[in-house]
Amino acid sequence: MGLLSSSVSITRYKVNGEISGDLISTITEGLQKYSITDIDHVPVEKTSGWTSFENPYMPNFEKTSCIIGTYFVFSLRIDKKNIPAKIIKKFYIAEMTKKLAESDREHLSRNEKKTIKDNIISFLSLRIPAAPNIYDILWNYENYSLWFFSNQKAANEELETLFSKSFKLKLIRLFPYTMADLSKKLNDKDHDRLTTISPTKFMD
Secondary structure (H helix, E strand, O other): OOOOOOOOOOEEEEEEOOOOOOHHHHHHHHHHHOEOOOOOOOOOOEEEEEEOOOOOOOOOOOOOOOEEOOEEEEEEEEEEOOOOHHHHHHHHHHHHHHHHHHHOOOOOOHHHHHHHHHHHHHHHHOOOOOEEEEEEEEEEOOOOEEEEOOOOHHHHHHHHHHHHHHHOOEEEEOOHHHHHHHOOOOOHHHHHHHOOOOOOOOOO
């Protein structure tokens, strides 16, 4: 689900920190430096990076503007190769049987088995295309807010790590506790009380 979908899941963030230097140039450079790279023909199982909102499968931040008014609009793309376990098992047993016959042994060591399995996964990773998952981002740089169109834990963690690496800024996920903690209306006493509260169970 993305920005233009009929139904969406959204995680709200506060962007903590300031960008030194030219804002647009700095953000564009970060997007270019950490843009998604193709792994279809390399033995890698997963990769992530920024991509264009308009053309997520062919990212080009040099020719495509990601600015709409006071917003930066772009996407996080996570590509992952899902190799079925049964296919790995099929190749693994065939290779292990061949290895035993060549060495005239009844058993292989643990290291030999691991090496065979790792080689098979690398072999299959070169032949299986990666499935792309795209998550849209709406960043209002004037009020330090960001909307991420996903609630998936892995995707959110990927966003927070890559955002920090790309722009040297920290994302603070907004939910009732963090929103209260960031509130300027709370005095020191209320902030101290906030740190001691714990969730309430409404059902046993």
